[in-house]
Amino acid sequence: MSNQSGILVVAEPKDGKLANVTLESITQARALTAAAGGPVSVVVAAAEAAPFVAAAGLFGADRVYVVETPEAAVFRSNVFIDAAMAAIEAAEPAMVLCSGSPDGRDVAAGCAARLDAGLLVDLTGLEAKDGRFIATHPCFGGTVIVEKEATGGVAVATVRPNVFAREETPKDPEVISLEVEFGAGSLLAKVLDVVCENVGIVSLEEASTVVAGGRGMGSAENFKLVQELADVLGAAVGASRSIVDEGWVSHQYQVGQTGKTVSPQLYIACGISGAIQHAAGMQTSKCIVAINKDPEAAIFNFADYGMVGDAVALVPALTEEIRKRKSAS
Amino acid sequence: MNIAVCVKQVIDTEAEKKLDPSSWRLDRNVNCILNPYDEYAVEEALRIKEAHGGQVVAVCMGPEKATDAVRKALAMGADTGVLVSDEALAGSDAQGTAYVLAEALKGLEWDLILFGVRSTDGETGCVPAAVAERLGIPLLSTLAKVEVEGSTLKVHRETEQGYVAYECPTPAVLSVIKGINEPRYPSMMGIMGAKKKPLEVKDAGALSLDKSRIGLDGAKTRVLSARIPEPRKAGVKVEDDGSGAQKIAEFLASEKLV
Numbered sequence: 001m002s003n004q005s006g007i008l009v010v011a012e013p014k015d016g017k018l019a020n021v022t023l024e025s026i027t028q029a030r031a032l033t034a035a036a037g038g039p040v041s042v043v044v045a046a047a048e049a050a051p052f053v054a055a056a057g058l059f060g061a062d063r064v065y066v067v068e069t070p071e072a073a074v075f076r077s078n079v080f081i082d083a084a085m086a087a088i089e090a091a092e093p094a095m096v097l098c099s100g101s102p103d104g105r106d107v108a109a110g111c112a113a114r115l116d117a118g119l120l121v122d123l124t125g126l127e128a129k130d131g132r133f134i135a136t137h138p139c140f141g142g143t144v145i146v147e148k149e150a151t152g153g154v155a156v157a158t159v160r161p162n163v164f165a166r167e168e169t170p171k172d173p174e175v176i177s178l179e180v181e182f183g184a185g186s187l188l189a190k191v192l193d194v195v196c197e198n199v200g201i202v203s204l205e206e207a208s209t210v211v212a213g214g215r216g217m218g219s220a221e222n223f224k225l226v227q228e229l230a231d232v233l234g235a236a237v238g239a240s241r242s243i244v245d246e247g248w249v250s251h252q253y254q255v256g257q258t259g260k261t262v263s264p265q266l267y268i269a270c271g272i273s274g275a276i277q278h279a280a281g282m283q284t285s286k287c288i289v290a291i292n293k294d295p296e297a298a299i300f301n302f303a304d305y306g307m308v309g310d311a312v313a314l315v316p317a318l319t320e321e322i323r324k325r326k327s328a329s
Numbered sequence: 330m331n332i333a334v335c336v337k338q339v340i341d342t343e344a345e346k347k348l349d350p351s352s353w354r355l356d357r358n359v360n361c362i363l364n365p366y367d368e369y370a371v372e373e374a375l376r377i378k379e380a381h382g383g384q385v386v387a388v389c390m391g392p393e394k395a396t397d398a399v400r401k402a403l404a405m406g407a408d409t410g411v412l413v414s415d416e417a418l419a420g421s422d423a424q425g426t427a428y429v430l431a432e433a434l435k436g437l438e439w440d441l442i443l444f445g446v447r448s449t450d451g452e453t454g455c456v457p458a459a460v461a462e463r464l465g466i467p468l469l470s471t472l473a474k475v476e477v478e479g480s481t482l483k484v485h486r487e488t489e490q491g492y493v494a495y496e497c498p499t500p501a502v503l504s505v506i507k508g509i510n511e512p513r514y515p516s517m518m519g520i521m522g523a524k525k526k527p528l529e530v531k532d533a534g535a536l537s538l539d540k541s542r543i544g545l546d547g548a549k550t551r552v553l554s555a556r557i558p559e560p561r562k563a564g565v566k567v568e569d570d571g572s573g574a575q576k577i578a579e580f581l582a583s584e585k586l587v
């Protein structure tokens with residue numbers, strides 16, 4: 001009955017590139033359409049789309065819909081929802097994948113509401129079975145894993161960063177330019193200023209390694225040791241809530257139930273007790289290493305490698321050790 | 330400035346999770362709390378009211394038990410509460426919830442609608458955007474700062490690198506993050522007073538809800554299975570004997586993580 005086919009990925013431009021999760025979604029979409037059929041389309045909304053179009057092609061998009069307008073220079077929920085909707089109408093996909101970031105959630109929810117479509121969020125798995133898409137998503141901080149499908153013609157989903165692989169498969173995509181008439185309401189929110197306080201920061205949600213510090217680091221001053229370890233590993237920095245509340249670092253760094261959810265390959269917890277609310281944000285990490293001086297700390301109950309000792313001494317020593325190994329190799 | 334703040338009751342993170350295998354629904358007969366993110370939304374609403382006047386209404390969809398979440402918002406200082414509660418609503422997904430909240434909000438007076446950025450249980454973070462879309466008003470999500478100047482909002486939306494400042498006229502839907510404020514604890518007076526504040530319970534009929542859009546049958550998504558995963562197991566635990574850093578580095582190298 002439906003003629004929807006293929007997958008449309010809603011691109012998230014980020015620092016002049018496509019966000020990793022967009023590339024991961026394109027890669028996964030390619031694998032799924034190989035079995036289920038239909039094209040992989042990508043929609044790019046930006047002031048200057050060319051570099052994003054090239055990146056989408058590099059990862060194997062068949063078609064790229066372009067909404068090039070100064071209105072899309074900086075993310076605005078309603079503008080990006082209108083742009084994605086225009087591409088959905090043009091592409092008629094069976095599945096729309098948005099990024100599992102604040103921007104992607106807004107776009108996914110807005111489009112799903114307008115389409116009256118099923119909304120699947122924070123996917124950690126997506127399979128095609130007999131022409132249906134089956135999504136896996138963890139909830140309650142990863143303590144319940146749910147398998148879901150959308151019941152209507154088209155489904156809209158957000159994809160958790162760092163769960164699907166990224167693989168280049170260069171293609172020369174068909175580029176289709178879309179003219180979007182933005183509704184008056186969509187342009188009501190105006191951008192006053194873009195403030196970059198942490199230029200060059202490794203994205204916490206997309207990082208393959210996260211080094212996180214907790215109250216066990218002792219002081220805001222000592223927290224720099226965590227940053228230094230992260231730097232030598234090319235990792236993002238995370239924090240427990242207690243030290244955010246203490247004001248050692250800003251809320252942006254908080255991992256956990258009331259902070260960010262991360263699934264890196266490696267999570268190094270330094271002086272973090274491993275409270276359930278912290279675990280909620282990091283227990284889907286592939287490998288967890290914990291440094292804590294209390295052998296009874298809860299974090300050791302789910303860490304793959306636990307080191308009982310003083311984090312204030314061990315963290316800089318580990319930084320040094322890794323630096324040595326890097327320069328030796 | 331009249332404000333509607335949407336609140337949800339969630340299962341306490343520390344409560345043990347039990348799934349009903351026939352419906353895949355979570356047993357909610359455990360300790361439930363006001364969604365932690367919603368405390369920031371209620372607090373922000375109260376601060377705006379205190380600075381600019383107006384009324385704050387707390388709006389909730391949930392079982393009868395969710396009255397407690399609304400009462401908590403009232404105890405913090407909200408003026409009135411609305412609980413949309415009906416057997417027919419059980420099993421509603423994010424889309425269904427957004428539809429119901431939007432319908433409930435249409436019957437109320439507000440210039441601004443506030444949400445917590447997500448719930449700690451369903452965790453979709455999608456209801457604010459879907460409600461904004463259904464009401465046809467702008468959405469500003471993930472806010473770390475909200476200022477009101479007359480009928481203009483000036484907000485900071487958190488990004489990885491810092492923030493983006495936006496200006497927007499009311500009405501609008503806003504979602505707020507932790508860090509925007511420090512939620513107050515309800516005072517004894519507040520808790521006593523909350524019992525006398527108006528709290529209206531509305532059912533599907535009172536809101537003339539379209540039955541095909543609500544509950545399990547109206548859901549646009551179907552749960553195929555739900556499981557409680559094996560908890561992560563403890564791995565090795567090593568005592569630092571002075572060579573701890575080398576040992577960690579060796580472990581990382583053996584796992585090809587460095």
Ligand SMILES: Cc1cc2nc3c(=O)[nH]c(=O)nc-3n(C[C@H](O)[C@H](O)[C@H](O)COP(=O)(O)OP(=O)(O)OC[C@H]3O[C@@H](n4cnc5c(N)ncnc54)[C@H](O)[C@@H]3O)c2cc1C
Pocket residue numbers: 213214215216217218239240241242243254255256257258259260270271272273274275276277278281291292293294297309310311312365
């Ligand atoms: C509603 C709610 C939401 C919450 N949300 C979050 C959230 O999103 N994220 C989050 O992290 N928490 C959250 N929490 C808080 C959580 O319950 C814990 O309080 C918090 O995670 C503890 O942080 P911590 O491990 O840094 O500090 P602590 O619990 O104080 O633990 C410090 C740890 O460091 C160890 N230590 C001390 N000195 C040293 C040393 N020299 N070397 C090595 N180890 C040392 C100690 O043994 C201890 O295990 C939330 C709580 C609630 C109620």
